[in-house]
Amino acid sequence: xxxxxxxxxxxxxxxxxxxxxxxxxxxxxxxxxxxxxxxxxxxxxxxxxxxxxxxxxxxxxxxxxxxxxxxxxxxxxxxxxxxxxxxxxxxxxxx
Amino acid sequence: xxxxxxxxxxxxxxxxxxxxxxxxxxxxxxxxxxxxxxxxxxxxxxxxxxxxxxxxxxxxxxxxxxxxxxxxxxxxxxxxxxxxxxxxxxxxxxxxxxxxxxxxxxxxxxxxxxxxxxxxxxxxxxxxxxxxxxxxxxxxxxxxxxxxxxxxxxxxxxxxxxxxxxxxxxxxxxxxxxxxxxxxxxxxxxxxxxxxxxxxxxxxxxxxxxxxxxxxxxxxxxxxxxxxxxxxxxxxxxxxxxxxxxxxxxxxxxxxxxxxxxxxxxxxxxxxxxxxxxxxxxxxxxxxxxxxxxxxxxxxxxxxxxxxxxxxxxxxxxxxxxxxxxxxxxxxxxxxxxxxxxxxxxxxxxxxxxxxxxxxxxxxxxxxxxxxxxxxxxxxxxxxxxxxxxxxxxxxxxxxxxxxxxxxxxxxxxxx
Numbered sequence: 001x002x003x004x005x006x007x008x009x010x011x012x013x014x015x016x017x018x019x020x021x022x023x024x025x026x027x028x029x030x031x032x033x034x035x036x037x038x039x040x041x042x043x044x045x046x047x048x049x050x051x052x053x054x055x056x057x058x059x060x061x062x063x064x065x066x067x068x069x070x071x072x073x074x075x076x077x078x079x080x081x082x083x084x085x086x087x088x089x090x091x092x093x094x095x
Numbered sequence: 096x097x098x099x100x101x102x103x104x105x106x107x108x109x110x111x112x113x114x115x116x117x118x119x120x121x122x123x124x125x126x127x128x129x130x131x132x133x134x135x136x137x138x139x140x141x142x143x144x145x146x147x148x149x150x151x152x153x154x155x156x157x158x159x160x161x162x163x164x165x166x167x168x169x170x171x172x173x174x175x176x177x178x179x180x181x182x183x184x185x186x187x188x189x190x191x192x193x194x195x196x197x198x199x200x201x202x203x204x205x206x207x208x209x210x211x212x213x214x215x216x217x218x219x220x221x222x223x224x225x226x227x228x229x230x231x232x233x234x235x236x237x238x239x240x241x242x243x244x245x246x247x248x249x250x251x252x253x254x255x256x257x258x259x260x261x262x263x264x265x266x267x268x269x270x271x272x273x274x275x276x277x278x279x280x281x282x283x284x285x286x287x288x289x290x291x292x293x294x295x296x297x298x299x300x301x302x303x304x305x306x307x308x309x310x311x312x313x314x315x316x317x318x319x320x321x322x323x324x325x326x327x328x329x330x331x332x333x334x335x336x337x338x339x340x341x342x343x344x345x346x347x348x349x350x351x352x353x354x355x356x357x358x359x360x361x362x363x364x365x366x367x368x369x370x371x372x373x374x375x376x377x378x379x380x381x382x383x384x385x386x387x388x389x390x391x392x393x394x395x396x397x398x399x400x401x402x403x404x405x406x407x408x409x410x411x412x413x414x415x416x417x418x419x420x421x422x423x424x425x426x427x428x429x430x431x432x433x434x435x436x437x438x439x440x441x442x443x444x445x446x447x448x449x450x451x452x453x454x455x456x457x458x459x460x461x462x463x464x465x466x467x468x469x470x471x472x473x474x475x476x477x478x479x480x481x482x483x484x485x486x487x488x489x490x491x492x493x494x495x496x497x498x499x500x501x502x503x504x505x506x507x508x509x510x511x
Binding site: 001012013014017018019020021040041043044045046047048049050053055071073074075076 | 333335336339344345346347348349393394395396397398402404437493494506507508509
């Protein structure tokens with residue numbers, strides 16, 4: 001797989017390490033009443049879709065940036081690559 | 096028809112014209128006591144043990160494709176019970192004991208071959224770890240032998256003992272481990288279940304669950320609705336997809352594991368050899384091909400194929416430990432989709448929906464578990480209480496903090 005890095009251009013996926021579903025950006029608030037339940041879901045439960053999947057990749061052997069890659073789990077086709085930082089900032093703005 | 100040497104002899108004299116299809120191909124009835132979703136190894140063994148050991152015969156197995164079309168048909172055929180943790184080891188030892196009696200039990204040649212499994216160690220801490228694991232295995236009634244370098248040399252003189260990075264200094268040897276003819280396992284269980292009245296319904300995809308007021312009353316299928324007192328999902332690899340139809344999110348990610356077969360070679364590898372430090376494992380099939388594999392690719396996927404970096408990594412692992420395979424040509428390779436769970440261990444449990452049961456999360460180790468998985472799942476379905484060896488394999492173990500994390504890497508499925 002080739003990941004089209006927003007800053008560095010197309011890079012081989014073997015330069016990256018994979019973390020998992022991009023929902024891991026949305027860490028729950030530990031001070032809410034049901035924090036225990038929210039953290040259980042955040043840490044352990046996954047949508048695991050067959051189809052489009054947004055996921056976190058770390059460019060470990062490159063510029064060490066975190067990326068949000070939108071990729072099909074049925075064909076491995078990558079349709080979108082964003083800096084995770086930008087995704088996290090825009091999500092916070094939406095709140 | 097019961098198979099025997101006499102039957103084979105008699106059929107040979109009469110042109111082999113008397114063999115009958117091994118199972119019926121029935122249309123599904125409107126209602127069953129138990130509907131098993133998934134006609135793979137685990138689903139078929141569940142049906143077999145339900146009928147044979149627990150007397151539940153009003154059972155259907157519904158399968159999307161053909162019987163044994165999932166990971167029972169695409170694995171590296173290894174059986175073993177060399178686990179460490181109390182939640183796992185007694186279960187896998189039960190499985191190995193069931194393997195040992197399997198062919199007589201279901202009257203089918205599954206080519207169970209206890210040729211042994213060797214886990215290589217390269218340094219003192221790893222050897223200590225294997226000593227501890229071996230003791231845990233002995234305590235659970237399994238067999239384990241700690242070998243020194245000479246012991247390994249006697250068995251496998253061709254290994255690269257003085258490898259600069261991973262010199263081979265010892266090994267954990269389980270003589271009762273081995274390999275099994277994987278397809279025959281599915282066929283044998285399917286035949287045994289069919290003979291006892293279980294309906295095996297192929298080309299019948301489950302498209303939904305009939306859930307009314309928190310109770311599962313049956314399934315919607317490509318061949319119409321089927322009512323059931325109990326619905327037992329058993330679709331490792333597709334667990335996420337199927338359980339989403341019941342509105343459930345699981346502690347599972349789907350990943351691909353690749354496996355490889357070389358061209359046929361003369362007999363050279365006595366059992367199964369695993370090189371855990373570099374992650375490469377190999378055995379030799381009866382046809383002579385080296386059957387080997389390594390790590391999962393490491394990203395979520397439902398595609399039954401992997402990518403080249405892992406192919407390279409696996410072959411490098413093989414070359415590091417066993418340079419003699421360098422001139423063997425690769426004949427074929429394939430990928431299978433794994434339920435990778437959050438702690439690397441499986442689930443055999445009820446769900447929060449009454450009447451809906453779940454079996455999955457087998458990671459890359461489901462084949463060896465086929466008999467015990469079916470036996471314990473049948474026990475749960477028939478008696479509504481878990482089998483004593485499968486009490487820890489619960490869906491809520493993360494919430495309760497009782498993970499079964501053999502590798503100790505936490506909630507990171509691609510590292511298990």
